[in-house]
Amino acid sequence: MLTLEDNRRMTEVGPGTPLGRFFRRYWIPAAVSSEIAEPGGAPVRVRLLGERLVAFRDPTGKPGLMNEFCPHRRASLVYGRNEEGGLRCLYHGWKMGHEGRILDTPAEPETSRIRTVVTHPAYPVREAGGVLWTYMGPAGQEPPFPHFPWLDLPASQLLVVKMYQDCNYLQGLEGDLDPAHPNYLHRDFDDRIKQQSWSGAGWQSIAELMSDGAPAIHCEETPQLMRVGAVRKTADPAMNYVRTTEWVAPFYTHIATGPHESRLFKAWLPMDDERCFTFYIHYHPEHPIDVPAIHANWGHKTDGPDFKTPHTLANMHLQDRAMMRDGNFSGVQGAAIQDRAVQESMGPVCDRTEEHLGTSDKAVIFYRRLILRKLAEMDQGLPLPAQAPGLSFDQRAASVYMPSDAPWQDALKFQEAQERESVPARPEPAPVK
Secondary structure (H helix, E strand, O other): OOOHHHHHHHHOOOOOOHHHHHHOOOEEEEEEHHHHOOOOOOOEEEEEOOEEEEEEEOOOOOEEEEEOEOOOOOOEHHHOEEEOOEEEOOOOOOEEEOOOEEEEOOOOOOOOOHHHHOEOOEEOEEEEOOEEEEEOOOOOOOOOOOOOOOOOOOHHHEEEEEEEEOOOHHHHHHHHOOOOOHHHHOOEOOHHHHHHOOOOOOOHHHHHHOOOOOOEEEEEEOOOEEEEEEEEEOOOOOEEEEEEEEEEOOOEEEEOOOOOOOEEEEEEEEOOOOOEEEEEEEEOOOOOOOHHHHHHHHOOOOOOOOOOOOOOOOOHHHOOHHHHHHOEOOOOOOHHHHHHHHHHHOOOOOOHHHOOOOHHHHHHHHHHHHHHHHHHHHHOOOOOOOOOOOOOOOOOOEEEEEEOOOOHHHHHHHHHHHHHHOOOOOOOOOOOO
């Protein structure tokens, strides 16, 4: 369990909070590019780390991200005119530029110097992989931009999903830290449901892990942040089934997938202390992905502006008790919705002072101790994880059978060796509806 003080340190993300300052030292997603697809189109609200912002793309195509409220009389710039170089407030015509300069104050006399002394909070942005990224930390301390392996893929090989989640980000992130929960929360009983879920989406590796619901869990710190290994016994004592996940500061993870399977990268993006967006990045480095099958398995198809699914606490995430008897373990359809159901059920911010953790929570415990230490190191001026010059972000997780006497850290080597030995036929993705 955590103390009340440490629980706050790990969940509060507003300006000036320890975790908020930590997150602001990294490049993080602000929106998906499709939200501001039209040059000169309508600005959109962005809630990020407790701040109310507005994203836009000016008529020349240049994206921007700034505080939502005009510095003059605090009218919302979501209503503003989208002009070349920035946004113009409807109230008195003040125009704010991409970098926060006040470009025009037409209601003021020509002798007024107000626009030279007032600035507007604005953040640098970059676009890559269908995502608008931003850095919200101190000027002059921007880290290298993390070049993740999916950023340069063509659209046919990449699916970016943004999904609203009605709870603190840590509840979701700690779900990905838990290698034991898939054996229960994500277990299917019915063959038809199995075909619609993991195997239908091309993830046979999930079926492989179901044989051992109490894996041995290993953790180690890495330059990016940390690595987790889950080692499962098999019917053959000489072979284990090993799954690894790679974690990258501040809140990114490469989810374990098997040989030749599509891959998954996730980001847990805090809107504020009680709400977050989950970014699911599905991709394959070699061929197009089956988008309908992925949406059918995860249940996370969303649209803007709210990026919500129909599943809520009020309707019990559409849980079907009849399905629980012979369909699947949870009675909830969609892996993402199954995760959300248990995570949102904990309340807006989980009270971790009441937990009773066990062996299966080893990775969660390791992560909490690591992040609390990194917050202290940040205040000491020490280097932060995932910010070393020249550090590679070309990482990959693994899910593979391997000899039981081999180190679990070698899982990816065994997986890549298997992929070199067997090249499956290229699948034909179903048409996008």
